[in-house]
Amino acid sequence: MRLSFAALSIVRPAPCRVARPWVLVMAILLLAACSSAPRKPQPTFKDSRSNLANQPARGPSEANTGTANDVLFRAIALVGTPYRWGGNTPDSGFDCSGLVTYIYRNAANLLLPRTSHEMALMDGRTVGSMTDLVSGDLVFFGSRGNISHVGVYVGxxxxxxxxxxxxxxxxxxxDGPYWRDHFTYGKRLLN
Structure with missing residues (x-):
């Protein structure tokens, strides 16, 4: 049987018809890749932890170690409690100074002022460097000399x-990016 040139051209698919399915498949793959969330590179242990994480844990003087432990356990137990401006109990939620006031009142029997600014003015040893902080210290943050935030250092x-x-x-x-830049000082109340 002899085939003519015209017969061969009918048997072979046109280049457009062969390319169309591949173009469609590539377009779907590209769209699927664009629609998925980008994957975050997994941090190494060194990248995922504070530079201070390798320092030995330090607490206040031996006389106050038990109280410092009570402060730490109380503080860590409250992680996950909702934020609420003006809040000062686990049931109502906490703002920063309400949280610190609650922790120290219940764990150390110390009554603290209500605002972070007033707490910063309290008597107590001022700790100017993050590397000198001990567990239980109050830590203050702000900018241009104004205190606007307080927390409890756990070590x-x-x-x-x-x-x-x-x-x-x-x-x-x-020492994370924001907190490092806004750290003002610590205050030691448990010595």
């Missing part, structure tokens, strides 16, 4: 605080 470069509306009480690295 190993971490502190507990109630950061913002819509959030919860949480544990953060004190």
């Amino acid at each position: 190993k470069g971490r502190f507990v605080h109630a950061p913002n509306s819509g959030g919860t009480v949480r544990l953060d690295d004190i």
Whole structure:
């Protein structure tokens, strides 16, 4: 049987018809890749922890170690409690100073002022460097000399605080990008 040139051209599919399914498949794959969330690179242990994490845990003087432990356990137990401006109990939620006031009143039997600014003015040893903080110290943050936030240092470069509306009480690295730049000083009340 002899085939003519015209017969061969009918048997072979046109290049457009062969390419169309591949173009469609590639377009679907590209759209699927664009619609998925980008994957965050998994941090290494060194990248995911505070630079202070390798320091030995330090507490206040031996006389106050038990009280400092009570403060730490109380603070960590409140992680996850909802934030509420003006809140000062686990049931109502906490703002930053309400959280610290609650912790110290219940764990150390100390009555603190209600605002972070007033707490910063209290008597107590001022700690100017993050590396000199000990567990149980209050940590103050702000800018241009104004104190606007307070938390409780728990050690190993971490502190507990109630950061913002819509959030919860949480544990953060004190030398993380925002906190490092706004750290003002610590205050030691348990010595």
